[in-house]
Amino acid sequence: MDFRDSPAEAEFRGRLRSWLAQYNPGLPASSTDDEYWARQAEWHTALYDAGFFGLSWPARFGGHDLPTVFDVILDEEIATAGAPPRPSLGYLVQGISSHGNEAIKDRFLPGLISGRDRWCQGFSEPDAGSDLASLRTTATRAGGEYVINGHEIWTSYSDVADWCILLARTEPDVAKHKGLSAFAVPMRQPGIEQRPLRMINGITTEFGQVLFDGARVPAANMIGEPGEGWRIAMTIVSHEREPGELGYVARYAKTVKELEHAVRAGPADFRSDQREAVAWARVQTEMLRLHVCRRLSERLEGVEHGPGGSIDKLLMTWVEQTVGSAALAVSGSNAVVDADDVALKVYLYSRAQSVMGGTSQIQKNIIATRILGLPAG
């Protein structure tokens, strides 16, 4: 057991730290600001071009073939520098790598990893949320293409995406889990209408609705085999639940650092319960950092796609919501007298974490039956 940097890790950390000190993306301080997310693409490209993104992914696709634990260093240094978190794409890379054929991987992974192409994920519909397999979006074969009709919702960053990894029903007459296929759908075409949604904290650049009305996708863009969509979706969502794939530790640590900074600037202005709320947020964030160290270490000999991500997702949710509550506590009454209060936005944004990527209730069902071995209800 060793939490220390190896010589290669220390060298990487030093190089990354100097680069972060020099390269100031000049982004707003908060992840709850539209501009912060709007400029993610710029940050993605900057990180990638400097050689600091896609660390554990194959060099063949633009990654660096480094051991998984290098992502821990990336998140730690990003948090220390107060920079934005790394783009959260690991789960799409895992999905495409695990199920796509060689042509699909060669064609799509380099652009996804480099940030040259932007992606979104179309898995949710107005009537298919937790019950993902009931989705009704259809992909109907027409010659060398499929024609897409349906309505996706909660599609993050759909309005700026070049591609959508879309789950659609290709075989309407088989059992609901079996008739689904996954596609890489080009987003800039007629037949696609974007309808952005405003989140409860006011930001408008994240949530989207996408209407597919006769949009077209070449059959060669199918990821995996026809009918393999459910398995692909399960691979993707299992990794979408992992803080190690998402890089969120950096985001939480950055917020906690800002809260600590605020309290240290005038300790007498804060009651002991406010200080302890910040200390608890620090404990939670540190727990998640160390949990990711453990999970990524467990992957040094290869990635497994299992139910463990549901545990990590719940832990991550508790951390995000503890940090959000601490922000609210530190802000005090400012969060109610000022609608633009940043802490209020951090807090409100944190409530989404127990829904996105599968609700906490769904995670608990998975943990109970697939990890604890309790009988299905």
Added chain:
Amino acid sequence: MDTRDTPEQAELRRSARQLARELGPATVADLDDAPRRERLAAAVRDAGWLELRDDAGDGTPLASGVEAAIVADALGGAAADVAFAGRVLAADLARRAGVSDRAGAVVAFSAAIVDAAIEPGAETARAMYAVDVDEALDSAYVLAPDGAEYRLARVRSRGAPGASGGSDLTRAIRVFPPGSVVHPAETGGLLTGDDLAAWSALGLAITSADLVGVMRGVLDVTAAYATERRQYGVPVGSFQAVQHLLAEARCLMEGSLSVALHAAWAVDNLSPLEARSAGRVAKAYSARAARTVCETAVQVHGGIGNAWECVAHVYLRRALLSSRWFGDDSFQLRELSRERLEVADGLS
């Protein structure tokens, strides 16, 4: 970075868990089985676990904080009624002080069971509590002030040794009443603030690891019960209301394991103050988690969970002592907020 166990650590983890499972109490009635308890004590002694933090001959311990935590985790997991942590912590403190005579020693703590410091004088002003004792003992280590630092001393009660007891049914506590006699140690040097911080780091790491074990052990028992106990014609574990409680408990255990592993590693690999902070993080998280997990276990057992014969309260009681020892979650949060928030800005 590779936070996995080395092959030797993995083997220790496996064998310690096996031993604790085989010789620990499977039921509340087993707590009264003296021959079993003696077999368990002998096995722990023969495994050399009580000497893990003894002097290897060059001032360093025989084994690292990680090995000590692995054993603590295993013993907590079986609610093993055997002295371990008390002896290991005493040996660690004696080694740091350079005191050689330490056979069977334990440390006596002040009432908060956070530190072992006494006031100056030839006898104690307050009661002192020796935690995790396994046999009749007539003395324990305490820390006698010497300027700004401390020396190891022994405290001895005037009459018969204080009554044993405490709420934990698996680890005994002995009381040295006020007026107990203080004997300065004949050998050994001063213990600095760094020595005591490093020692606290070990105490925090071991008690956190014990709590992780307690959570794992009580969850295993409770998940098995929820599978077997039937109501409305089905196992109670098939109801989402019950499943969700247990799923949350499992997450709390996993998060605690992640912080406790780091705290154990930190004991011998970070500076004393950093190691103690790592211990505080681990303890704050795992003490809060263990309370919830053990309360969940009592709840999921239903009526029988509130009966003395159900093993769930044995784990809950053990968690209460391990949480308090070296400071509970509230204590650690106060200390962490002092460390991080009441100093000039400039921390990372």
